[in-house]
Structures are given as C-alpha cells and as structure tokens.
Amino acid sequence: MSQTRSPMKVRKAVFPVGGLGTRFLPATKSMPKEMLPVVDKPLIHYAFEEAKAAGIEQFIFVTGRNKHAIEDHFDHSYELQSTLSQKNKKKELELTSNWLPKAGNVSFTRQQEPMGLGHAVWCARHLIGNEPFAVILADDMVLSKQPCLKQMIEAYDDVGGNILGVMDVPLEKTSSYGIVDIDKSAKNKDKRIVKAKGLVEKPAPADAPSTLSIIGRYILQPDVFSILDKQKPGAGGEIQLTDAICSMIGKQGVHGYRFEGVRYDCGSLVGFVAANVAYSLERTETRERVVDELKEVFKRAGLK
Ligand code: G1P
Numbered sequence: 400m401s402q403t404r405s406p407m408k409v410r411k412a413v414f415p416v417g418g419l420g421t422r423f424l425p426a427t428k429s430m431p432k433e434m435l436p437v438v439d440k441p442l443i444h445y446a447f448e449e450a451k452a453a454g455i456e457q458f459i460f461v462t463g464r465n466k467h468a469i470e471d472h473f474d475h476s477y478e479l480q481s482t483l484s485q486k487n488k489k490k491e492l493e494l495t496s497n498w499l500p501k502a503g504n505v506s507f508t509r510q511q512e513p514m515g516l517g518h519a520v521w522c523a524r525h526l527i528g529n530e531p532f533a534v535i536l537a538d539d540m541v542l543s544k545q546p547c548l549k550q551m552i553e554a555y556d557d558v559g560g561n562i563l564g565v566m567d568v569p570l571e572k573t574s575s576y577g578i579v580d581i582d583k584s585a586k587n588k589d590k591r592i593v594k595a596k597g598l599v600e601k602p603a604p605a606d607a608p609s610t611l612s613i614i615g616r617y618i619l620q621p622d623v624f625s626i627l628d629k630q631k632p633g634a635g636g637e638i639q640l641t642d643a644i645c646s647m648i649g650k651q652g653v654h655g656y657r658f659e660g661v662r663y664d665c666g667s668l669v670g671f672v673a674a675n676v677a678y679s680l681e682r683t684e685t686r687e688r689v690v691d692e693l694k695e696v697f698k699r700a701g702l703k
Pocket of ligand 1: 578613
C-alpha cells in the first residue's frame, strides 16, 4: 500500500479479550479479567471509551470461553434498568445505558484456542474486511490529556501505514514487550513519530535493538491478515502480532508513536493497583478523600 495515498479512515477496532487472566486468580475464576474495575468502570469499558473518543464506529471483541459478562456489559440490562427507572434514579440509569453503542455496531467472535495475540487479531479478519483498523489491549491503560488512540489516529492521518503505540521501558524489561528496531536515518517533523526498521517480540535485554516497546495500541492495515494466515509461532510458541507487523516493514510504513500520557500495566497486580489510585485521584469528587485515606494507610503501614 502506498503512503502517498491519503489514508483511509479507521472505523473499526478489535479488542482481544480471550485471555485467561491467571495473574488475577481467584478474582478471574468466573469473571473475565477485562471486567475488573478501575475505580468504577471495567477495564474493557475504558478501552471502549478510548476507541469511541477516537472516532471508532464498530467495536469487535475477540472473546473466549467464560467471557459472557463482556457481552452483557455492552447490552441493555432490562431488570436493572426498569428497577432504576421505577425508583427515578436517573443518574444511575444513565450509567447503565446512555453510552451503549448503536445496535449492530458491536460484534463478538471467539478465539477457540489461546494461540497468541496475532491469532486473536486474525480471528477478526472477516469482521474487518479490507480496511485499516485499530487494536486495543484493555490491559494497557493510558492516562492522558488526549485519548491515546486519538493521538495515534492523528499521527496516522499524517504518515499512514501502520502505527504502534510505543514508550521506553527499562532495559531489563524488554523481554515483556515487542521492541522496535528504530530507523534512525528517518526523520519526521513530529518528534513523537519513529520509523521502524524491525520489530522483535520479547527479546532478552542483551538482544533488544532498543528499549522502545510496543504497548497495546495499534493501527494496522488489513494486509496483516494475509501474513497472519501463514504466521508461524514465535516467542512463547504463540502466533505473534509483532512478527506479522514486522513482515510488513519495507512493503508499507510501520511507525511507532510515542504517545503523551502515562501507561498503567493492568495485566500486572501492581500496575492494576496503581491505576486504581491514579484514576481515583483524577476524579475531582474522590481526589481529596482518596489522598486523606492514602495518607492514613501509609501511616498505619509505617510509611511517610
Ligand atoms: C503483547 C504483545 C507485545 C506488547 C504487549 C503490550 O504482549 O505481544 O508485543 O508489547 O502486548 O502490553 P502480552 O503482554 O500480551 O504478552
């Protein structure tokens, strides 16, 4: 695909939500990890809101077994709504449904076996068709002035091709991420945009081409599907999205976008707790009380 062509609008987003969430057991024994709340909204709800704020119109969830709660979340809850309505609880009623996507704008497909992120995205190929699309991993939350995906769509409008949300991580952590091999000869007027000449999934620090890591935000061209069709298992024996994107380098643009904002790794216990604190401090109605409570908690724990 040529990059001189003005890029086609990104209308669809894929949310891979098939993971088992074993790091959060027993909380995730009968509840999808994507339904874990940060303050009062499930992780998947933040991902959905971010996509919506970026202009996404079609929301595609790649689920797995025991993920019904996600489907229910994006549907009406008649009993609850009718009870709230009888009690004239308008605000609560709005929270249950005024954000729901239009009928027909949400789809669910299933990844029958956990074969990796690349495989999960590939499962959405028929729902995407031949157009660019976004991928959002709900585990990765980005607290920012402008929603992360919206920032990336602006970068995409500029350079087209494939855009990956990226940030630097400590060298010892490269083995947890897809890492960008940066093409330093390519200069872009937007300093946040970095051209990739390679990508490596989860390299050991000694083998990492940089410390610039991919976080769970992607804008991809549909060409990735024909690569994923034949993609061999990579790191961890899984079909890796990073490897498929890497194969597109040279045929079409692959850029990293150093987004503005702070990323919380809600796939880890500590990141999840930190996100809860950070997001509760963002809310004016809870901020002061949370600060006071935390001061007390720290004092009791013998910390200043
Ligand atoms: C996935 C991707 C990896 C990326 C990471 C971001 O890994 O494969 O390239 O850096 O998400 O969170 P996972 O965390 O699912 O193992």
